[in-house]
Amino acid sequence: MAVDQQERDSYTGYLTTGHEWNGIKELNTPVPRAVYFFLALSVLFSVVYWILMPAWPLGVTYTKGLLGVDQRTTVAATLNEAAIDRSVWTRRIETEGFAAIQSDPKLMEIVRNAGRTLFGDNCAACHGHDAKGGPAYPNLTTSSWLWGGKPEDIFNTIRVGINSAHKDTRVSQMPAFGRDQMLPRADVMKVASFVYSLTHPDATTIDPKVDPKIDPKTIEAGKEIFAANCVSCHGDDAKGNPELGAPDLTDKSWIYGGSLEAIDTSIWGGRQGQMPSWEGRLSELDRKILTLYLLDKRTVTP
Ligand code: HEC
Ligand code: HEC
Known part of the structure; x- marks a missing residue:
């Protein structure tokens, strides 16, 4: 059938497109209004979005948008907030006494978390992940301390070490009574x-x-x-x-x-265990956290 011969479908009343497949003809129905409406709406939305938000790349820069929204500043702001938060509790742990920190559940939670990481990274190789030690490495979770179990004692042991290279090191030696012929x-x-x-x-x-x-x-x-x-x-x-x-x-x-x-x-x-000094390697704050962490472990593990 020729295309210019327009034919109206008698059942629907629409014109046909003139295409025919094995006797089936295609109606020339208009696109529904709703489709145009939503198309227009999305175009409008895109234009508004481009104007307000960062959108188009322009070589080394990009269109910034009127709202000035920037994920980088958002992240920076969050980090800044976290740092302020951190500096508040680090200052408190730095300045407050051991007993005051121990009686503050919020600070102790921070001590437990930070302490676990610090201990795992620096101490676990010798004292074990659970701080229970092993042959030649003392268990740090009992109430039995070589150099005293007061917070200041433990803090100082960690600072100077035992038989270490530190100038104020704690020095100890169990003499070799047999080998050095002090006793038969x-x-x-x-x-x-x-x-x-x-x-x-x-x-x-x-x-x-x-x-x-x-x-x-x-x-x-x-x-x-x-x-x-x-x-x-x-x-x-x-x-x-x-x-x-x-x-x-x-x-x-x-x-x-x-x-x-x-x-x-x-x-x-004889015996002469060696415990490194941590003064040059860990900050005073970290050493204080470790001291509190060990004392806390002792109260948790009987
Ligand atoms: C290279 C192995 C080694 C590492 C690493 C190590 N220690 Fe020790 N530590 C020892 C040894 C060995 C002793 C016992 C020394 C002795 O027998 O006199 C000891 C003793 C101690 C004591 C004294 C215990 C007491 O009874 O008075 C404390 C506290 C301690 N360590 C804490 C730590 C902390 C905290 C860390 C991590 C920052 C750490 N140690 C890392 C080997 C180590
Ligand atoms: C000069 C001080 C000194 C004298 C004297 C001394 N000790 Fe010790 N002894 C120590 C020290 C310090 C240690 C811990 C060594 C270490 O931790 O590496 C120790 C450790 C030991 C240990 C190992 C403990 C353990 O937990 O594994 C035994 C056992 C011991 N001594 C028995 C004796 C006996 C028995 C005598 C007497 C014959 C004696 N000591 C004399 C200082 C001494």
Whole structure:
């Protein structure tokens, strides 16, 4: 059928387009008004948006828009707010006393979070992620401290270290009584048995035929050797001396192990643990947070 011959569909009343496919003809229906309306609306919206908001790239710059909205300034503002927030609590942790911080739950929450990260990054390699230590590295979650457990003591230990290169380092040494021939082999064994019995009271009741090393007579002899050689550092009651970093030998907090063999090895060969100084490496704030973090861990873990 020729295109110029317009044909009206008798059923709908619309003209046809003149196209025909196997007897099916296409109606020439107008686009619905709503479509034009929404098209116009979106064009209008785009134009308004371009005017108000950053939109078109112009080489090295872009159209900024009348509202001056900029994601970069928004981010900068948020960061600034966070920094102000941070400086408020860092100033408080820096200036307030240990007890005041410990009694403030909000500050302690910050201490716990920041402390966990600081400890993980700097201390966990030696003291373990849970701060419970391991052979030759003390457990920092008990109430047994080599150098005293007051906040100031712990803070200072972290600052200067133990047997470290710091000029004010804490210095300690367990002499090598056997290797340096201060005591004969048999005496080292005896005093080891005595030290072992302090944490194993039932050792005295074990039949010496079963274990001759812990014969009550051996322990008795060891006690005398202890009084003569060890009390100057570990104390008359063997409870240690925080002035000298000498550990309490009556509790179950062992640095090098509490078996008879480990104790014997400590006395025979001596011990001199080394803890780095953190003064040059961590800020005073970070060291204070770590001190509070450790004290807090101790109250959490019995
Ligand atoms: C290179 C290993 C090492 C690292 C890292 C280390 N320490 Fe130590 N720390 C030790 C050793 C070893 C001792 C025990 C020294 C001794 O036997 O006298 C110790 C002792 C301590 C003590 C004294 C414990 C007491 O009973 O008085 C504190 C507190 C301490 N460390 C805290 C920390 C903190 C906090 C960090 C991280 C900033 C840290 N340590 C990182 C090895 C380490
Ligand atoms: C000069 C002081 C000094 C004298 C004397 C001394 N000790 Fe020690 N002893 C220490 C110090 C300090 C340590 C901790 C060493 C370390 O942490 O590396 C220690 C550690 C030990 C340990 C290991 C504790 C643990 O937790 O693993 C044993 C066991 C011990 N001493 C027994 C003795 C006995 C027994 C004598 C006497 C024969 C003695 N000490 C004499 C200072 C001394």
